Amino acid sequence: NPEHYTVFGKRYHVLKTARHYDKRGIASWYGTKFDGRLTSTRERYHLTDMTAASPELPIPCFVRVTNLENGRQIIVKVNDRGPFAANRIMDLSYVAAKKLGYTGKGTALVQVTSIDVKNPLEETRRNFAHHQPQLYLQVGAFAIANNASHLTLKLKHLTSRNVRVLHTGHLYRVQIGPLHSVSESDHLQAMISRDGLGHAITVIG
Structure with missing residues (x-):
């Protein structure tokens, strides 16, 4: 695996190891258009294989993917690069997305979690307290409270959604939400970028 690579003018950094990887975010899926094409590991992508693409995980590796909206879990082999759309952390094959129940939308x-590569298919189901996840956009994180306040005022002129400031550790995090959908998140992110207010990232609570 290279340390980094560039797609559409954006540089992506590849993690040295998948160990202890545990991340929440938005997953998409890819289907018939890519069926039969070579993946980044030179394997063929097939709709019916339990595989996935990641922009940052070393490949190949195995991860557990949990749909936070319904509690379903699967294990997939990460063998491709992508997705390269903003605020997406994983592309799943059609059958993997179907098992998680989101091909329709x-x-x-x-939540994507690394697993034991020696026995990937013997991993036990991870139990967690299932609750409806809440989606936020984090637009900035500041060491100085006044900077967070200034950004908050600008964002309140941009959107009618709730804007909050979370003081965690030494940082004041400015977040918009909870949001109703991924499409609303994408729309807001485009507006924030257009107005030069920063680079928003997805936060799931």
Whole structure:
């Protein structure tokens, strides 16, 4: 695996190891258009294989993916690069997305967790307290409270959604939400970028 690569002018950094990887974000899926094409590991992508693409995980590796909206879990082999759309952390094969129950709407809020590569298919189901996840956009994180306040005022002129400031550790995090959908998140992110207010990232609570 290279340390980094560039797609559409954006540089992506590849993690040295998948160990201890545990991340929440938005997953999409890819289907018939890519069926039969070579993946980044030179394997063929097939709709019916339990595989996935990640922009940052070393490949190949195995991960557990949990749909936070319904509690369903699967294990997939990460053998491709992508997705390269903003605020997406994983592309799943059609059958993997179908098992997680989101092929109809295109995206899902997920948790991606690394597993033991020696026995990937023997991993036990991870239990967690299932609750409806909440989607936020984090627009900035500041060491100085006044900077967070200034950004908050600008965002309140941009959207009618709730804007909050979370003081965690030494940082004041400015977040918009909870949001109703991924499409609303994408729309807001585009507006924030257009107005030069920063680079928003997805946060799932």
